[in-house]
Amino acid sequence: MATVQELRDKLRKPLERELLTGCSNRVVAGGVEKLLEHLGKPFPQVREALRGYAAMDEDERGERLRAALALLSDAPRPSTERSTGARSAPPVTLDPTARLQPGDEVSKLDLGPGSVKKLHALGLRTVRDVLHHYPRKHEDRRALPNLQDVQDGEKLTVQGVVVSKTRRTPKPGMLILEAVLQDAWGQKVRCTWFSQPWVEKQLREGARLIVSGRAKRFGRTLQLGVEYFETEDEGKDSLSINRIVGVYDSKDGISQAFLRRAVQQCLARTDLGDYLTAPSRARYALTDLADALSGIHFPTDEDHLTRAMARLRFDEYLFLELRVLLQGEEGVLLGKRFSASEQDMSTFEASLPFRFTGAQKRVLLEIADDMRSERQMARLVQGDVGSGKTAVAACALYLAARDGYQGALMAPTEILARQHFANLQGYLYPLGVRLGLLIGAMTGKQKAEMQRAIASGEIDVVIGTQALIQESVTFNNLGLAVVDEEHRFGVMQRRKLLQSRPDVLVMSATPIPRSLALTAYGDLELSIIDELPPGRTPIETKLLADTHRAQAYGFVMTQIREGRQAYVVASLIDESETLTELMAASALAENLRGLLPEARIALLHGKMSAAEKEDVMARFRAREFDLLVSTTVIEVGVDVPNSTVMVIENAERFGLAQLHQLRGRVGRGSLKSYCILIAGDHSKKTRQRLKVIEGNTDGFVIAEADLKLRGPGEIRGTRQSGLPDLKLGDIISDVEVIERARELAKAMLKSDPQLAHPRLNALKSELQERAAQVAYREVI
Secondary structure, three states, rough: OHHHHHHHHHHHHHHHHHHHHOOOOOOOOOOOOHHHHHHHOOOOOOOHHHOOOOHHHHHHHHHHHHHHHHHOOOOOOOOOOOOEEEEOOOOOOOOOOOEEEEOOEEEHHOOOOOOOHHHHOOOOOEHHHHEEEEEEEEEEEEOOHHHHOOOOOOOEEEEEEEEEEEEEOOOOOOOOOEEEOOOOOEEEEEEEOOOOOHHHHOOOOOOOOEEEEEEEEEEEEEEEEEEEEEEEOOOOOOOOOOOEEEEEOOOOOOOHHHHHHHHHHHHEEEEOOOOHHHHHHHHOOOOOHHHHHHHHHHOOOOOHHHHHHHHHHHHHHHHHHHHHHOOOHHHHHHHOOOOOHHHHHHHHHOOOOOOOOOOHHHHHHHHHHHHHOOOOEEEEEOOOOOOOOOHHHHHHHHOOOOOOOOOEEEEOOOOHHHHHHHHHHHHHHHHHEEEEEEOOOOOHHHHHHHHHHHHHHHOOOOEEHHHHHHOOOOOOOEOOOOEEEEOOHHHHHHHHHHOOOOOOEEOOOOOOOOHHHHOOOOOEEEEOOOOOOOOOOOOOOEEEEEHHHHHHHHHHHHHHHOOOOOEEOOOOOOOOOOOOOEEEEHHHHHHHHHHOOOOOEEEEEOOOEEEEEEEHHHHOHHHHHHHOEEEEOOOOOOOOOOEEEEEEOHHOOOOHHHHHHOOOOOOOOOOOOOEEEEEEEOHHHHHHHHHHHOOOHHHHHHHHHHHHHHOOOOOHHHHHOOOOOOOOOOOOOOOOHHHHHHHHHHHHHOOOOOOOOOOHHHHHHHHHHHHHHHOOOOOO
């Protein structure tokens, strides 16, 4: 039976965690009051202090938690006097010299009345929160400008005393506030605020202000349109002038001077350890944590700020990589071990009607090295449309089959699964590999027979859709799982296929910038096929306004008369009342039948059954149709070499990477191919964006542009809901930093897969803190 002291310890830890994570009442299932039902019986005063906890606001919860924790400590119990019927927290006597820990509440800071409420309003509840509330920008205020030398249109920051102010209302609803500031040299500048009535109370005569904005000269008068201002903290040790100054995100009523004093006190009083060892810091040329935090808030010079930014940016990526590498896994997993001989790879290549490109060979060697290792392979193979990923995957499946293992390839659609099956038959069947297809459109009898053959080992390689992960499917000896367009599957769907821990090869034709691949796919090794097979003719792309639609379809008809085929892509299936400007696929097909009476036109969209879609595609491949009007159902995997032209209606409705994917459905052979983008939006911004596609055929260049325009977004389905908002990092340009951080994260986990050694407690605690703050689920 647990002792009272043991129960006290069991109760104290979750209550402390509740306090540190913002009093959200979510640290334990059922909330704090549920916890007290199980552990709180020996502590009636604690139960009374937290009675009604769920109904309290966060400030009251914090006070009650501190009182409860005081009652659980070995120190004398706090006073239980009542006021207005509620139990109050014990009075706190602040010691401005007492040392602080990062997890301490901000109530321990000596910042004056109302300070806790101000910090809480910004989401800052602990000393650590304050220290990691980085400035959003820095201003060099070491030498403020001479106002006589300021040029018209120049942006500047000035500091001075308000000597006069006026208010004007030129028309109803419009307020103009003006204040004349005099600097230390007696020079004056007229500062102007438009429609900001809340500013007026801060413009009292004698107030010392720091003002930033764009200057305008009217004769000898200098006027400043105010973009930002703050009230200066006075005294010889001012934190707001005569230095490089950080400017923070804040709220009305919370001054920059107050935030700087809060940070200064935290830095001065906090015992800052470092979760990175001295050897790690030396290896990656990083300053220590205390210097970095001091440098981000109060840099002594530009070099200090630079090294602070470098360390804290590195830390952001290090913890991101640790989170991704740890997520859903239990350290280093053992997989299958294959012979993966060079002779077998040569045998496979010799059976092909073409030779591997240099890029394909390089990636195959990386895959073979992984397959020979006892560690489970987890590799992402990226390659632009037509780069030959399927042939590489087929070779890997052949290597698995040669060693007596089964292989599986899971595709997101039945169309793509059938296409993979046909391609792999050509690659593997001549080499004696037995293949099977398992998709939802098969009859019950066909599925049962295929499931029996898979379970008995009669099938070496099975290709399918989500049908592969049904409970009724059992593999005899699964050694390699290939997942195509992995981001289109959910987490649980992928993991069902991987329960027997086969080696895993993920393929993606969606170009992902390297920086994003290293973070969103940080748990996978990365291989890139960055070379197209010889004989591929670049696709010519043309951007047209919708006023030139007739010209576009005239060209399509020219191609059809030459015996070629065409795609037309619309973003909607049926006409929409709310999006009437868009060309719906069904209406577009009817319009084109009138516009192009010679053309045999078919319609394909996602609402059709699998059998209907497959029938349309089979007839299109057989050239029974000249033109296929489709939604984005053709985005992935459709391969008809005779199709040489694609028209994309309302191209502005698609992302750049998606447009590139769609464009990849043409140019599949040696014939000259074309893509026509028709834009319904004629704005300059739209044209600039679509010009990226018009002028580039490199999917990775396009993906970089798409990332800049749209942000990381959701990359891997439900596995993670997008990437965190980085405070300092720029995921578009920080490739080198990400690679170095990932290298360290992998080294840490290789030596200690669970971060269990006591020397890593600080690192583990920081990882958990960051995970909680960005609402990621716990990973360790």
